[in-house]
Amino acid sequence: MDVLHVKELSKIYKGKVSHEALTDIDLTIGKGEIVGVMGPSGSGKTTLLNVISTIDSPTTGSVWIEGEQPHLLDAEQLALFRRRKLGFVFQFFNLLNTLSVAENMALPLALDGVNPDEIGERVEQMAERLGIQAILNKRTYEISGGQAQRTAVGRALIHRPALILADEPTGNLDSKAARDVMDLLTELNKKQGTTMMLVTHDAKAASYCDRVIFIKDGKLYNEIHAGDKRTVFYQNIINVLSLLGGHRYDLS
Numbered sequence: 537m538d539v540l541h542v543k544e545l546s547k548i549y550k551g552k553v554s555h556e557a558l559t560d561i562d563l564t565i566g567k568g569e570i571v572g573v574m575g576p577s578g579s580g581k582t583t584l585l586n587v588i589s590t591i592d593s594p595t596t597g598s599v600w601i602e603g604e605q606p607h608l609l610d611a612e613q614l615a616l617f618r619r620r621k622l623g624f625v626f627q628f629f630n631l632l633n634t635l636s637v638a639e640n641m642a643l644p645l646a647l648d649g650v651n652p653d654e655i656g657e658r659v660e661q662m663a664e665r666l667g668i669q670a671i672l673n674k675r676t677y678e679i680s681g682g683q684a685q686r687t688a689v690g691r692a693l694i695h696r697p698a699l700i701l702a703d704e705p706t707g708n709l710d711s712k713a714a715r716d717v718m719d720l721l722t723e724l725n726k727k728q729g730t731t732m733m734l735v736t737h738d739a740k741a742a743s744y745c746d747r748v749i750f751i752k753d754g755k756l757y758n759e760i761h762a763g764d765k766r767t768v769f770y771q772n773i774i775n776v777l778s779l780l781g782g783h784r785y786d787l788s
């Protein structure tokens with residue numbers, strides 16, 4: 537079954553001058569797939585992520601997540617839907633610095649009323665998978681960027697969401713920590729069958745995906761699939777980015 541189905545999605549920002557940020561986007565992500573979204577600055581990647589994550593609503597078209605249309609839910613149902621069905625990983629981690637690493641990871645379960653014993657067990661299990669057992673009691677300002685992103689990955693996955701939405705998850709990490717986080721995300725994808733959409737400027741991070749779609753001026757431009765070798769896929773990604781043009785930063 538498809539986890540995500542986006543149909544003829546368009547988004548117009550209305551202002552003094554209205555701007556069509558997305559035009560007729562069709563996109564499907566199957567269970568267990570990791571799909572990258574790339575494109576030059578201003579091409580509409582964040583808009584697409586925001587609409588899929590229900591932070592923003594489409595102007596026309598529809599979004600289906602596990603057969604439900606979240607944009608048709610009322611505020612209370614939507615809050616529940618987001619909490620249960622979606623997991624988020626952000627560039628700047630977005631951890632709560634008044635809480636410990638363990639408490640940050642426990643948050644989605646605590647908000648959902650899971651009993652404390654089960655929360656404790658699930659946090660332990662997740663920490664073991666992430667290799668962060670030793671820092672569970674530390675505060676977020678006492679840990680490294682790589683450890684913070686592992687904690688954020690733990691928080692995004694602990695409630696076993698249908699879809700993980702990652703916005704530049706390696707954008708604030710050095711290359712070693714970025715590699716570790718992508719290794720981790722792909723390992724969890726294999727072990728747990730997680731489904732993920734990853735918006736990134738980082739061709740290395742994108743090369744871990746099963747498939748990368750490219751957006752230009754709010755429209756789907758191209759889509760390429762990973763083969764057997766990540767180095768070849770990486771080169772293919774770079775080739776499409778070169779054709780797409782944009783600022784040097786887009787090729788970083």
Ligand SMILES: Nc1ncnc2c1ncn2[C@@H]1O[C@H](COP(=O)(O)OP(=O)(O)OP(=O)(O)O)[C@@H](O)[C@H]1O
Pocket residue numbers: 549550551555556557575576577578579580581582583584
């Ligand atoms: N709230 C808004 N109101 C009006 N226009 C907006 C708004 N948000 C984004 N835009 C415009 O929509 C277009 C797409 O923006 P978006 O942020 O989705 O691009 P992006 O591909 O994520 O860019 P970047 O890689 O720089 O983050 C841009 O032209 C932007 O100026």
